[in-house]
Amino acid sequence: MYNDTTQAELDQVLVKAVNAFHQYKTFSLAQRANFMRTIAQEIEALGDELIQTAMAETNLPEARLVGERARTMFQLTSYAAAAEQGNWLEASIHTAVPDKTPPKPDLRKMLVPLGPVVVFGASNFPFAYSTAGGDTACAFAAGCPVIVKAHPAHAQTSTLMANAILTAAKKCNMPDGIFSHVYGAGFEVGEYLAKHDAVKAIGFTGSFGGGKALFDWANQRKNPIPVFAEMGSVNPIFILPEKVELESESLAKQLAGSITLGMGQFCTNPGLLITINSEGLERFIQHLKREIKSVSPAKMLHQGIATNYAEKLTKALAQKGVQLISQTDEEIEEGKGLITLATTNGKTFLENPILHQEVFGPYSLIVQCADEKEFLEVAKALEGQLTATLMATPNDIRAHQDLLNYIQDICGRFILNNVPTGVDVSLPMHHGGPFPASTDSRFTSVGADGIKRFARPLSYQNWDDEFLPDELKNTNPLQIWRTVNNELTREQIS
Amino acid sequence: MYNDTTQAELDQVLVKAVNAFHQYKTFSLAQRANFMRTIAQEIEALGDELIQTAMAETNLPEARLVGERARTMFQLTSYAAAAEQGNWLEASIHTAVPDKTPPKPDLRKMLVPLGPVVVFGASNFPFAYSTAGGDTACAFAAGCPVIVKAHPAHAQTSTLMANAILTAAKKCNMPDGIFSHVYGAGFEVGEYLAKHDAVKAIGFTGSFGGGKALFDWANQRKNPIPVFAEMGSVNPIFILPEKVELESESLAKQLAGSITLGMGQFCTNPGLLITINSEGLERFIQHLKREIKSVSPAKMLHQGIATNYAEKLTKALAQKGVQLISQTDEEIEEGKGLITLATTNGKTFLENPILHQEVFGPYSLIVQCADEKEFLEVAKALEGQLTATLMATPNDIRAHQDLLNYIQDICGRFILNNVPTGVDVSLPMHHGGPFPASTDSRFTSVGADGIKRFARPLSYQNWDDEFLPDELKNTNPLQIWRTVNNELTREQIS
Structure with missing residues (x-):
């Protein structure tokens, strides 16, 4: 039904994603959150067509899909709230102590986005762990553009979701390339993306074989990148x-x-x-x-x-x-x-x-x-x-x-004395486990802590307040929690 | 001067490390911190012999080594304080909401230690980034036993440091196997350790060649493990x-x-x-x-x-x-x-x-x-x-x-408008960068956030308060910061 995206098209998608990254990473947390909330609205606006299309492609019953759509929207809006709250940034500051030996410089650290993220969705969650699912929501929250490879088993559902994201992107004046949707019946498109220098992280939900292949490709690159593959388990x-x-x-x-x-x-x-x-x-x-x-x-x-x-x-x-x-x-x-x-x-x-x-x-x-x-x-x-x-x-x-x-x-x-099925979307959820359950047991694919998968710390040393990101300015204009001189606080620095 | 540790001896070291892990991980944050502070005291107690030995082995001047010893002790004591403060645990709790659809279970998450850690020290920091250096301090703080492979260029200094750690371990009633010191002139001992199933993480400071080899070995294991290799850079x-x-x-x-x-x-x-x-x-x-x-x-x-x-x-x-x-x-x-x-x-x-x-x-x-x-x-x-x-x-x-x-x-x-040399030991320091500066840009090897390298999140669902770790109990007996129902607080849960 959908032709494989060609290599020339993928190259174009990747150039656009890199350009989008350099704009999007400078957008405020509020702008990112607004984009995510707009995606949730656009998913709702797809109405019954989304449910019917997914029912036809996945055999899942209507009630389950209606519930999963609500979960997907909740992920987008709750991760948007978490993105704005800013705790995930792990902002920390140590003000200068010039008379110490050696003198302590002013140092300020926060998480910054990694770059373009490629997402491979799950067949068993056509909404919540696919195109506009948890990985995509976390990447947008972190400040990363996303390229989704449509799951061949529900490519039509994926296309509807992709259109919802693209409509939201237009409404929110997002840069061209903030989101791309590509197709591939086999593994070739995924392999090409995983090995491409422009891609900086991968989210995957599916089989051990698929996740492990991505993990190996990513680690064999000249510049290895993190792969967050959730590959299931037997859950004793x-x-x-x-x-x-x-x-x-x-x-x-x-x-x-x-x-x-x-x-x-x-x-x-x-x-x-x-x-x-x-x-x-x-x-x-x-x-x-x-x-x-x-x-x-x-x-x-x-x-x-x-x-x-x-x-x-x-x-x-x-x-x-x-x-x-x-x-x-x-x-x-x-x-x-x-x-x-x-x-x-x-x-x-x-x-x-x-x-x-x-x-x-x-x-x-x-x-x-x-x-x-x-x-x-x-x-x-x-x-x-x-x-x-x-x-x-x-x-x-x-x-x-x-x-x-x-x-x-x-x-x-x-x-x-509870059952493992039913993965609650909340901050203390950890969905990920020691290998081979996932490729990186230190990160979750469910809950707002999943945002941290697509970010890394950056320290600013000796910068004038004027040129620091809002998150690290003395006045704390975003009123986020920060560790200042080893104490958690939302106060400004005088 | 020192014979290579044999494979049979390494196997014994690894069995002891696994056994030690199962005890040490249940030790309180205060016990871990006390152990780390005792190591710092034992390093001081080595006195001038340590400085003279290192001078002979590294050509570094006395003043520099005296300063580096102070830095090493500060790392141990400041990471001990950070370990006890508990912010690194990222404790989060969401209390149950039984009448929601679907019902929200009680979920509580914190970081738990990975297991035995192997540390390869740096030649240019015989104290601060070697045997009792930052990697070892972070691993102990996280709750992991450590196996150090002595740097062949300063094996005697390393042995003195190892003895200080072992003395501290005895004084603090640490389990046998909490720390081991092994020797290897070539790469074979390191390769054996990196590929061994009992080893759960690696800390390394040194050349690109050495770090990349460890990274590849670790990723090619049946169960891949994280490698934190800091491999230097040109620092433009x-x-x-x-x-x-x-x-x-x-x-x-x-x-x-x-x-x-x-x-x-x-x-x-x-x-x-x-x-x-x-x-x-x-x-x-x-x-x-x-x-x-x-x-x-x-x-x-x-x-x-x-x-x-x-x-x-x-x-x-x-x-x-x-x-x-x-x-x-x-x-x-x-x-x-x-x-x-x-x-x-x-x-x-x-x-x-x-x-x-x-x-x-x-x-x-x-x-x-x-x-x-x-x-x-x-x-x-x-x-x-x-x-x-x-x-x-x-x-x-x-x-x-x-x-x-x-x-x-x-x-x-x-x-x-500052220089890159002089890596301040404080929480907002990030020492680590995109590949090939380090193998994992998401983690620092300097500053108390380095503790997180050797830990992963674990969620507890639906546990009775009695059986939860102190860090997650309702009364918050350790008085640590926790995110309870999405808000950071040190209050207890009523």
């Missing part, structure tokens, strides 16, 4: 003994909802339930089986995802020592996914790395450990995760401090 | 027309001091003076020539550095279109460096990338541009730099806004 749920003994039924209900939510097509879908053999566990499994059986399968996002799910599922179930517990038994039409629950023991899990891999879709594996020792070994054997969840009573927690210590090292978000 | 000085016209003599004095300071052996040594042809420039060059001639050469850090300087200097001076302005003309003994000033025109500089490279030592190149246009082209052609300096009057600044805009993109610290 650690179920502790007293909890499963006392609450097997409610726990099963809670987890069944999370496992099957959105046909398991979330990067925070719980793909592993790690447990210790007990009578309570047997009851839990029976409850979970019944709960999951009651869910009707829906169409997956697109045929590619459905095929990929079927293949990975078959492979997982074919591993030695894996037993099927429950699977959708109705005849299902093409494109739907079989909701599946399987189990294995701790020893088998520890010996087979295939069982540690994500199966993107409505599948979970229960790992039944023989004892506490094996339970800890399984925890230690896991790779980096976006989330880890503990299902535990206070007694369980007190008795498993060593386990908690290890789990913290492998996850970006540590949840107690 | 941009001299604007009115400034040189009005202040040619004082400018020459100021710059000659910076160029020859410590025999040019600083990563912030100004290696390029970028100017526009004018009568004032000719006067400036004559003044600078005279000033530099008056400086007596001293021995360089060690023979390797002296040989390397001589080779790079010869290569730079042999480039077509480069003219020598001034060079030490006395007979100098082995190991000393020739203080050298050369010049070329803008066109030659733009066409020859060899002239853009750092010549580590007392050498500077004056680039004489034909006009404003060429001046801007030279600015745009430069690689990433730790610092860039503007020598300008207010009129100059107002007339060169476009130039300023471009310079900001290539440096980590932007200086006005």
